[in-house]
Amino acid sequence: MTTTHRVRVAALSGAGALLFPLALALAPAAQAGPVQEPFGPACASLPTSGEGSAAGMADDPVATAASNNPALSTLVTAVKKAGLVDTLNNADDITVFAPTNDAFAKIPKADLDKILNDKEQLTNLLTYHVVDETVTRDKLPNGTFTTLQGDQLTTSQSGDVYKVNNSATIVCGDVETENATVHVVDTVLMPKS
Structure with a gap:
């Protein structure tokens, strides 16, 4: 692996580390539990x-x-x-x-x-x-x-x-x-x- 390739991989890994938490923040929140539908x-x-x-x-x-x-x-x-x-x-x-x-x-x-x-x-x-x-x-x-x-x-x-x-x-x-x-x-x- 060349030095230039290592720098690109490190830069992309760093960007990925930033993008992953951002993706979590933008993901819809999970429901606290199933929504109950009336029955009967x-x-x-x-x-x-x-x-x-x-x-x-x-x-x-x-x-x-x-x-x-x-x-x-x-x-x-x-x-x-x-x-x-x-x-x-x-x-x-x-x-x-x-x-x-x-x-x-x-x-x-x-x-x-x-x-x-x-x-x-x-x-x-x-x-x-x-x-x-x-x-x-x-x-x-x-x-x-x-x-x-x-x-x-x-x-x-x-x-x-x-x-x-x-x-x-x-x-x-x-x-x-x-x-x-x-x-x-x-x-x-x-x-x-």
């Missing part, structure tokens, strides 16, 4: 655009996002009555198992009215639907999670069906909000205590 039969009923859509809900904290979904109006009313709007909106990385209006309608009206008018009982019920961690579809088969209320709830999978406490079915899951993952359920979950 009721997801088809979400609007395709606007505040109530999956994309629209992702921009708002969870209680605000729920208020934009007409199927969750009873839940939103209950959250307001319990004084939990700020608590839910200011929490980080929570999961909410959100009962639909139809889920609340399964409770006899007299019983539901009693719960809605007893702040302590209502808070106990609502915080049983919230887990202080991110629970996405991959964690649902055979899961056990401690709720903000203090009791545990369980999740299971059979085929494409995901259940909570063997009583509620997730009808639209992995709906992301600014601070929470939401799994919409067809039955109100009742705490043990």
